[in-house]
Amino acid sequence: MSMKTVFAGGCAVVLALFSLTACQEQKTSTQAESGAIHETQQGGNMMITSPVFAHQQAIPAQYTCDGEDYSPALEWSHVPKEAKSLALVCEDPDASMGNWIHWLVVNIPAQCTGIPENGPLPEGALALKNSWGKTSYGGPCPPSGRHRYFFKLYALKVESLEGATAANFRQLIARYSLAQSELMGTYQRAK
Numbered sequence: 110m111s112m113k114t115v116f117a118g119g120c121a122v123v124l125a126l127f128s129l130t131a132c133q134e135q136k137t138s139t140q141a142e143s144g145a146i147h148e149t150q151q152g153g154n155m156m157i158t159s160p161v162f163a164h165q166q167a168i169p170a171q172y173t174c175d176g177e178d179y180s181p182a183l184e185w186s187h188v189p190k191e192a193k194s195l196a197l198v199c200e201d202p203d204a205s206m207g208n209w210i211h212w213l214v215v216n217i218p219a220q221c222t223g224i225p226e227n228g229p230l231p232e233g234a235l236a237l238k239n240s241w242g243k244t245s246y247g248g249p250c251p252p253s254g255r256h257r258y259f260f261k262l263y264a265l266k267v268e269s270l271e272g273a274t275a276a277n278f279r280q281l282i283a284r285y286s287l288a289q290s291e292l293m294g295t296y297q298r299a300k
Contacts, residue, residue, distance in 0.1 A: 155290045157185040157262040161226070168258060168294035174250035175298060177227075180212065184223035185262055189287050192219040192264035196273075196282065201249070203256040204240075211258065212246040213237040213278060215270040238275060249296035257295055264288040 161181045162168050170176040188195065195217035201209040214224075217234045228246075230236060236244040249258050264287045273281055282289075 155185065155187045155189065155262065155264060155288045157183060157260060157290045157292045159183050159260070159292060159294075162294045164292055164294075166294060168249055168296045170296075173248040173296055173298075176248070178246070178248045179227040180224070180246035180248075181294075182223065182226040183260060183262075183292070185290065186222060188219060188222075188264050191266060192287055193268045194219055194265045194270070195221065196263045196265060196270060196278075197224075197260065198263075198278065199246070199258055199260045201251070201256050201258050203251070203254070205252070210240045210275050211248065213239055213275055215273050215278075216268070219264070237273060237278075240275065249294075251296060251298060255295050255297035257293055260292045260294070262290050 158164075159181050161172065168181065172179055172181045183197070185195075194215070197212070197214040197217060198210060199212040201211060214230060214234055214236050217224075218231055221231045221234075224230060236246075238244055239247055241247050249256060263282050265282075265285045266287050267285045270278075270281050270285070
C-alpha cells in the first residue's frame with residue numbers, strides 16, 4: 110500500500126492507494142487454521158493454507174485434470190524475518206514413476222503472503238519445469254487410487270535460486286532453507 114498526500118482547501122488529506130499484486134494480503138487466523146504448521150529453525154511457525162481445501166482433505170476437482178486444472182489459491186504467514194525469498198513446490202510422492210512434481214516456483218518475494226487461484230505469480234517469481242516439462246501448474250491426475258499432493262513452502266536465505274531445476278531443487282533447498290511448511294491434499298479420480 111502506498112500513501113499520497115493531497116491538499117484540499119488548505120487541509121492535508123491522506124489517501125491510501127492500493128496496488129493490486131499477485132501477492133495475497135494477510136488473512137485472518139480462522140482461515141489459516143486448516144493448514145499444517147511446522148516449526149522454523151528460529152522457533153517461529155510458518156504456515157501454508159488454502160481457502161479451497163483443508164490439510165489432509167480432498168482437493169476439489171476444479172484444480173485437477175478433471176476440471177479447469179487451475180492452481181488453487183494459497184496463503185501463508187509467519188515467514189521468518191530473515192527470509193529473502195520463498196520457493197514453492199507441489200509434488201505427488203505416490204506416483205508410480207516416483208515423486209512427481211506438479212508445480213515448482215522459486216524467487217517468490219519474501220513479503221508475499223500468497224498466490225491467488227490460477228495465478229498470476231508474484232512479480233519476480235519464476236516457474237520452473239515440472240515433471241511434464243511445463244513451466245506451469247499441472248493439477249492432480251492420478252491414473253488410479255487416491256494420491257497425496259504436498260504443497261511445500263520454503264523460506265530461503267537467498268533472494269534468488271540461481272540455476273535451480275527440478276533435478277537440483279532439493280540440494281539447493283537443503284543449503285538455503287530457513288523454514289518450511291506444507292499443506293497436503295488428496296485426490297482420486299471418479300471411475
